Amino acid sequence: MTASAPLALPPGLTVLERGWLSANNILFDDGPQAATLVDSGYCTHAAQTLALVEAALAGKPLTRLLNTHLHSDHCGGNAALQQRWPQLQTLIPPGQWQQVQDWDAQALSYEPSGQLCPRFRADGMLQPGSCVRLAGRDWHIHAAPGHDPHALLLFEPESGVLISGDALWENGFGVVFPEIAGDSGFAEVADTLAVIERLAPRLVIPGHGPVFGDVPQAIARARQRLAGFVAAPLKHARYAAKVLLKYKLLEWQRITQADALAWLLATPYFCALHQQHFPAHDLRDWALTLMQELIDSGAAQRQDGWLINL
DSSP, rough: SSSSSSOOOOEEEEBBOOOSSOEEEEEEEEETTTEEOOOOGGGGGGGHHHHHHHHHTTTOOOOEESSSOOOOOTTHHHHHHHHHSSSOOEEGGGGGHHHHHOOTTTTTTHHTTTTTOOOOOOOEEETTTTTTEETTEEEEEOOOOSTTOEEEEEETTTEEEEEEEOOOBBBOOOOOHHHHHHHHHHHHHHHHHHHHHHHSSSSEEESSSSOOOHHHHHHHHHHHHHHHHHHHHHHHHHHHHHHHHHHHHHSSSEEEEEHHHHHHHOOOOHHHHHHHOOOTHHHHHHHHHHHHHHHTSEEEEEEETTTEEE
């Protein structure tokens, strides 16, 4: 974890690069008594998020919180930040406004994914086609469906910096969650990559991993990955199932294999992937096979009946 990006960023912008369980946090200095944070990490890292943000603020209050999308690794720290700064204004993508007001954990994906997210308050919306003022610059808001149908990009044309969330990483993009639910997602990923290409950013601050500058190559790699998923949807389904388990293992760090198996069999997204793509395989056997593939790839280790994150 580092407190600054390896490439030059505009003044007043700090990137807190996090581990893969928590999305990167992006902090903007908006003036003597104002600051904005984009994305807040996973809830089990909330204390660490607070410590990092407070250290970077150096006594200044946090006044706004923006979420690129509402997956648990991007907004799981919202509640803790709101408790620490009660006047904090929280802005979210408009497509999930009502779901947050009603706190529909099913529609917000927390129940289907088997992940945690404490209830938080939303005070306003980030409307695509508008701008938000951050550290003295106007950042343009763009819709970025694909990984999540409600996701957003933030782009500042003068500096050429893009905050991409999980729409583009240096080596790919996030699991295409609509496809897990049986909805369209691959075409939307392609459309979002085309939007990023038209914006032609100089630098990208991704939701995970370091800031990067060779954006055309990153887009090319993402398109190649997408083409592989489109040509072989089972490849994406298998990848998504293993990501669900690996992400939860990042949270647990270690868990008995029996408990990990029980979690998989009780997780709706995992069961949906099995039902849609691998119904000929016994669900329990398929889960054990994927667990073994994580171990074989070096992403986990089995020891005395325990599954251990690596």
